[in-house]
Amino acid sequence: MPVAADQLLRVPLLPVLAAQGLSVRRNAQMLPEPIGPREGRTGRGPRRRLLIAGDSSAAGVGAGTQAQALSGYLVAKLAKHYTVEWQLEATTGHTTQDTIDRLGRLNGQFDMAITALGVNDVTRGVTRQRFINRQTQLLELLTGRLGVRRLVVTAVPQMHLFPALPQPLAWVLGRQAARLDRGLQQVAANFQQAKHLQLDLPQDPALAAPDGYHPSPKTYAIWAEAAARLLRQA
Structure with a gap:
């Protein structure tokens, strides 16, 4: 397989990339994970147990409360149709292995789960094949021992934006994020319980938190x- 242009240029660009990486870390606003419950029960209808797992985005960083984060909005959507017993297992900085x-x-x-991972795998230099292996292990755990029958696998974010x-x-x-996401799509396609979710968002400043x-x-x-729609269609 031919080496991609960005991989070829990493070595000559290394001093610039290292300086920019340090600057981004130094200037980034260390936004906290939002306050609010990380588990609960709400809604009416058939019982559904929901797991939300992943990194800082799954944890809701960028929102002030969990009600304004992925967990809050997703539970509210599903609670219109089910009695939702939900649990949030997510931490800033977590990789797939974490x-x-x-x-x-x-x-x-x-019964249901959504994952949000990939950014930290990108920044930690995880290779595409290792990412595929770890995501396969994760989905085997979710659909095996944890019993998940409906799974939304959120795409690796478009980091160039x-x-x-x-x-x-x-x-x-x-x-690199795009490369890992292509691997993630391959993994999801191997599990009948899983749906890959790509968010095609407009370039709107209001869609990013203050830290960019x-x-x-x-x-x-x-x-x-979008996730609730896929979980209900499954």
């Missing part, structure tokens, strides 16, 4: 609407 380790310690079972990232760092990270790196509540609402 999430495997975390979910491996759970004892309960779930993150306002906080300067060029050429945005280009390099964006290309995380979603805003407006994005969380759009994301939850």
Whole structure:
């Protein structure tokens, strides 16, 4: 397989990329994970146990409360049709491997789940093949021991569009994010319980949090609407 242009240019661009990476970390607003419950029960109708798992976006960074984050909007959508017993297992900085380790310690079972991962795999230099292997392991855990029958696998975000990232760092990270997401689509296609969710968002400043790196509540609402639709269609 031929080496992509961004991979070829990483070595000569390394000093620039390293300086930009340090600058982004230094200037990034360290937004906290939102306040609010991380589990609960609400709604009417058939009982559905929901798991939300992943990184800072799954945790709702960029929102002030969990009600304005993915968990809050998604539970509210599903609660119109089901009695939803939900649980949030997400932490800022988590990679796919971190999430495997975390979910491996759970004892309960779930009917539905949504995952949001990939950005930290990109920034930690995880290769496409290793990402595929880890995502396969994660989906086997979810659909196996944890019993998930309906699973939404959120796409790796389009990092080249993150306002906080300067060029050429945005280009390099964006290309790697796209590469990992193509692998993620392959993994999801191997599990009949799973649907890959690509969010095609307009370039609207209101969709980014103040740090230019995380979603805003407006994005969380759009994301939850799309995820709820897939979970109900499954």
